[in-house]
Amino acid sequence: MPSKEAPADVPRPEPDPSSENPRLALPGDSADPVRSPDDVGGDGDVPRDVLRGSSSSSSQAGMDKILPSVEGDDVPQGKHKKLAVKAPEHQETAAEDIQVGGYYLDTKNWKAALSRFESAMVLSPDEPEVYWGLAESERHLGKLADARVHYQKVVEYDPESKHGKEAVRALKDPEIANAKATPPAIPAK
Numbered sequence: 001m002p003s004k005e006a007p008a009d010v011p012r013p014e015p016d017p018s019s020e021n022p023r024l025a026l027p028g029d030s031a032d033p034v035r036s037p038d039d040v041g042g043d044g045d046v047p048r049d050v051l052r053g054s055s056s057s058s059s060q061a062g063m064d065k066i067l068p069s070v071e072g073d074d075v076p077q078g079k080h081k082k083l084a085v086k087a088p089e090h091q092e093t094a095a096e097d098i099q100v101g102g103y104y105l106d107t108k109n110w111k112a113a114l115s116r117f118e119s120a121m122v123l124s125p126d127e128p129e130v131y132w133g134l135a136e137s138e139r140h141l142g143k144l145a146d147a148r149v150h151y152q153k154v155v156e157y158d159p160e161s162k163h164g165k166e167a168v169r170a171l172k173d174p175e176i177a178n179a180k181a182t183p184p185a186i187p188a189k
Contacts, residue, residue: 100116
């Protein structure tokens with residue numbers, strides 16, 4: 001830890017009496033105990049070409065031997081190549097969402113099923129299985145008006161399938177047939 005008192009061999013600067021500010025004058029180049037290899041010798045003791053030679057301790061000296069060159073690294077400054085950005089691929093498919101949504105329906109996890117079928121609808125909006133899953137989830141969550149709309153879509157897309165026939169039966173249920181759309185909730189202030 002440095003002490004407040006300087007060693008005897010380092011000269012102390014004297015205050016500049018001509019200055020309005022009573023601060024101490026900064027020491028000159030010759031009082032700098034450590035020189036950077038990038039500094040030019042102030043008193044001419046080391047020529048500039050020696051400082052810049054292979055014995056320099058510059059932070060970039062010898063880096064080409066340590067790190068492999070990067071493709072396109074030889075492009076001059078100011079002339080940048082445009083980066084080719086790959087479009088992100090969908091990691092999930094509608095089929096996966098339908099399969100997982102079906103699992104959630106079987107385990108009676110209605111909210112998770114609804115979430116998965118909503119995701120599947122974004123990826124595959126013409127799939128009747130998606131609308132079936134949405135309708136079943138919504139029916140069990142008490143969203144009967146939404147369920148009715150989705151049961152109607154199932155019948156529209158695939159009336160002769162197993163789910164199409166079940167959707168026709170569900171639409172005959174008075175609870176679903178007479179369901180009123182719930183108005184959107186007004187946020188509290």
